Amino acid sequence: MSHQNLDHLRDRVDELNLEILRLINERAEVVQEIGKIKEKQGVNRYDPLRERHMLNLLKEHHDGPLSQGTVEHIFKEIFKSALKLQETDHKKELLV
Amino acid sequence: MSHQNLDHLRDRVDELNLEILRLINERAEVVQEIGKIKEKQGVNRYDPLRERHMLNLLKEHHDGPLSQGTVEHIFKEIFKSALKLQETDHKKELLV
Numbered sequence: 585m586s587h588q589n590l591d592h593l594r595d596r597v598d599e600l601n602l603e604i605l606r607l608i609n610e611r612a613e614v615v616q617e618i619g620k621i622k623e624k625q626g627v628n629r630y631d632p633l634r635e636r637h638m639l640n641l642l643k644e645h646h647d648g649p650l651s652q653g654t655v656e657h658i659f660k661e662i663f664k665s666a667l668k669l670q671e672t673d674h675k676k677e678l679l680v
Numbered sequence: 681m682s683h684q685n686l687d688h689l690r691d692r693v694d695e696l697n698l699e700i701l702r703l704i705n706e707r708a709e710v711v712q713e714i715g716k717i718k719e720k721q722g723v724n725r726y727d728p729l730r731e732r733h734m735l736n737l738l739k740e741h742h743d744g745p746l747s748q749g750t751v752e753h754i755f756k757e758i759f760k761s762a763l764k765l766q767e768t769d770h771k772k773e774l775l776v
Contacts, residue, residue: 593714594730600707601734601755602741604700608754611696612746618689634690638697645698650708654761658704659697661757665750 608662615666616673629670635663704758711762712769725766731759 619629639656646655715725735752742751 590714590717593710593717596710597707597714598734598737600703600710601738604703604707604755604758605738605742605751607696607700607703608751609742609744609746611693611700614689614692614696616745618686618693621686621689638694641694642697642701646701646705648705649712649765650705650761651765654764655701655704658754658757658761659700661754662700665746665754668750669745669747 608665611662612666612669616669619670619673623674629674630667638663704761707758708762708765712765715766715769719770725770726763734759 622629639659642655642659643652646652650658718725735755738751738755739748742748746754
């Protein structure tokens with residue numbers, strides 16, 4: 585019985601992983617769009633105030649079981665990844 | 681027009697953040713359940729083969745725009761966070 589439960593729970597983790605994967609990629613696409621608009625406006629892509637706003641919103645909606653510190657850590661990695669992607673886009677634009 | 685677009689895109693990022701938040705917390709809950717079953721079976725909670733399986737599955741389903749390396753990096757942080765939570769549970773059990 586425990587084994588069946590374990591398999592079932594692992595399948596659920598795999599499903600959740602794929603959903604998270606889809607969302608972080610969709611998020612990166614939207615951030616790329618934002619980067620293009622800011623590029624046209626000549627505005628800096630990195631915006632610490634906006635990042636603070638996002639972290640505050642997450643804090644308001646977070647109620648565990650992960651700790652607040654862990655959530656911030658994971659999201660800072662997600663923020664960084666999208667920003668890195670924008671930098672790659674920017675370099676590509678400079679090259680063409 | 682660009683400003684409206686920017687606001688709209690930022691709202692979408694906020695929505696995606698909250699969905700990701702919900703999913704990483706749900707994932708942590710499921711991993712906690714798995715930890716409890718393994719605890720009863722006397723099996724080690726950290727399982728590098730299972731981690732490899734999850735990363736392979738993500739690789740199969742991933743098609744950008746984030747790079748494969750970035751996806752692995754983010755998920756390793758997510759794996760670590762759930763494992764850390766299990767360790768906290770385990771310590772609590774030892775204390776009662």
